[in-house]
Amino acid sequence: MSESTQQSRWLGFDLGGTKMLAQVYDGDNKALGRARKKTKGTSDAKAGLERIAETIELACEDGEVDPKELSGIGIGCPGPVDMESGTLLDPPNLAWNRVPVRKYLEDRFKCPVAVLNDVDAGVYGEYRYGAARNATCVIGVFPGTGIGGGCIYRGEVLRGGSASCMEIGHIQVMPNGPICGCGHRGCLEAVASRLAIAASAAKAAYRGQAPGLAKAAGTDLGSIRSSALAASIDADDEIVKQIIKEAARQIGIAVAGLVHVLSPDVVVLGGGLVEAMPDLFTEHVAKAARKRVMPVYEDSFKVVPAALGDDAAVLGGAAWVQHVLKQNESQAEEKS
Amino acid sequence: MSESTQQSRWLGFDLGGTKMLAQVYDGDNKALGRARKKTKGTSDAKAGLERIAETIELACEDGEVDPKELSGIGIGCPGPVDMESGTLLDPPNLAWNRVPVRKYLEDRFKCPVAVLNDVDAGVYGEYRYGAARNATCVIGVFPGTGIGGGCIYRGEVLRGGSASCMEIGHIQVMPNGPICGCGHRGCLEAVASRLAIAASAAKAAYRGQAPGLAKAAGTDLGSIRSSALAASIDADDEIVKQIIKEAARQIGIAVAGLVHVLSPDVVVLGGGLVEAMPDLFTEHVAKAARKRVMPVYEDSFKVVPAALGDDAAVLGGAAWVQHVLKQNESQAEEKS
Incomplete structure (x- = not known):
């Protein structure tokens, strides 16, 4: 240097x-x-x-x-x-x-x-210095308020004709699903973002089925951050665990679609929610994705949590x- | 030269x-x-x-x-x-x-x-000499026995980590949909390929609801090729028209997902089925896709039939x- x-x-x-x-x-x-x-x-x-x-x-x-x-x-x-x-x-x-x-x-x-x-x-950070170093095609999935996606393809940001792309939060995954912030129905982020998870978990807390979450954050979506969801898991709120697994499964189904479209060698999961429970998330996203891809793609990609926070x-x-x-x-x- | x-x-x-x-x-x-x-x-x-x-x-x-x-x-x-x-x-x-x-x-x-x-x-042929000349990012969707996809991105075939990609026929579009040739459920090609259309149309012909198709091809899937489906449309088999529109709508929903992922400037529809009824297909794919994309992408792409057959x-x-x-x-x- x-x-x-x-x-x-x-x-x-x-x-x-x-x-x-x-x-x-x-x-x-x-x-x-x-x-x-x-x-x-x-x-x-x-x-x-x-x-x-x-x-x-x-x-x-x-x-x-x-x-x-x-x-x-x-x-x-x-x-x-x-x-x-x-x-x-x-x-x-x-x-x-x-x-x-x-x-x-x-x-x-x-x-x-x-x-x-x-x-x-x-x-790009994960590709250069983190969990996806030297991969040929990296897809990132970051569930937060929405669900962001990104792709580094052969060392470059993948971009489309006129705008950047990988807006994977707005892929429709549930034909008659819940209404999304974008106005459409059943977008991935309407069913599997941290916000969607928080809303389902808040309902469970309101019904008295998630005492750990009720104690950690109450039923206000503004308070149900990733750390509160992690505390709820630690307190054995079984229903919150199920809600998170189901969100991970939905993300995994979307990842399977992305594997068919882009054949990444690495899928990086990031954001606060994944950081708070990397194993739970990574396992269930990978499982749902692998189950749904064509045989030729089954061993073609790995799913890893982000490393750089x-x-x-x-x-x-x-x-x-x-x-x-x-x-x-x-x-x-x-x-x- | x-x-x-x-x-x-x-x-x-x-x-x-x-x-x-x-x-x-x-x-x-x-x-x-x-x-x-x-x-x-x-x-x-x-x-x-x-x-x-x-x-x-x-x-x-x-x-x-x-x-x-x-x-x-x-x-x-x-x-x-x-x-x-x-x-x-x-x-x-x-x-x-x-x-x-x-x-x-x-x-x-x-x-x-x-x-x-x-x-x-x-x-690549359409990009160099046909309907997508000089586009920055072209996605091709070719419904036939299955549904093939392809992408030319900045003059190169888009490929993934280890295998070529754009296997869009196997994106799941219907969670509990019909079984696909690949063994999974609800893949795009299980609901919208020419073969899937032919199977639905054959049922209609068998029930006596599609006399034009019955006359042109009978109820044998081996005979219900694109030309027979086109003859059925010409004979005003309303139900076959509905079946084709619904398939085009499903393809349009998948195209909306691809627009979010890759932001193409041109989407080319090709194959025998599209060739036999280019206007019907292109119109309904475009309509369904445009309806489902984020506002920023609404005018970012055009949908055109292939030109080179x-x-x-x-x-x-x-x-x-x-x-x-x-x-x-x-x-x-x-x-x-």
């Missing part, structure tokens, strides 16, 4: 529906500083962009890095993005639409900015912008 | 579950000769490979081309293939398993051979082997 690379400074950013996280790295991807804020998705896009910039500045301050020194920013955003122009298109969990994230941040920080989907950023998307974002710049350089060299 | 390119000879091959087709081309992809045989999928793989080689020789004979002059062979095969080694893995509609197609043909014809999935070959896969195969050889050349140049 040359001295100049080590002295370079990169910023990874994870824009979530509820919180935003910025982390600043040196050229070896060693973390130097970080900052975190609530997203306030209901405020307008301009205020949101300002808030993103402030969080970047706070992370730099924390890492004693002058924002002017940044060599690049990689930012993962929820929902589909236009990766060419760096535009956030229409995030289902934010009241924003067609926000020119890249332009705003490049104008403000005078350094190159790469915008990608937040789950793609997380999967909250750091996956920020680290992935920082690594992604470096990758994009390297590629632009080598393309420029080819042309000259 | 240089003289040497024009004088080159390329062979495209389409190995189907029921028939095989070979076509020989000059360097401008002008067809010079062709040959067709029944596949006889129940015979063993060795006899099958021999039969493929004979069909290639017949096509050469028809085109007055010495097989020794062939610069390359591109062959589309049913089911998942290992594109690196050129191995046909486990075709659901042939009694073959792990057949080293590339090695056999290279030994026999002493020229480079590229093996790909048959629908990928067809979609039976020639798509042979032309695609011949074009693909040329593409692969060009790429190998430029990679070799980069290294030297």
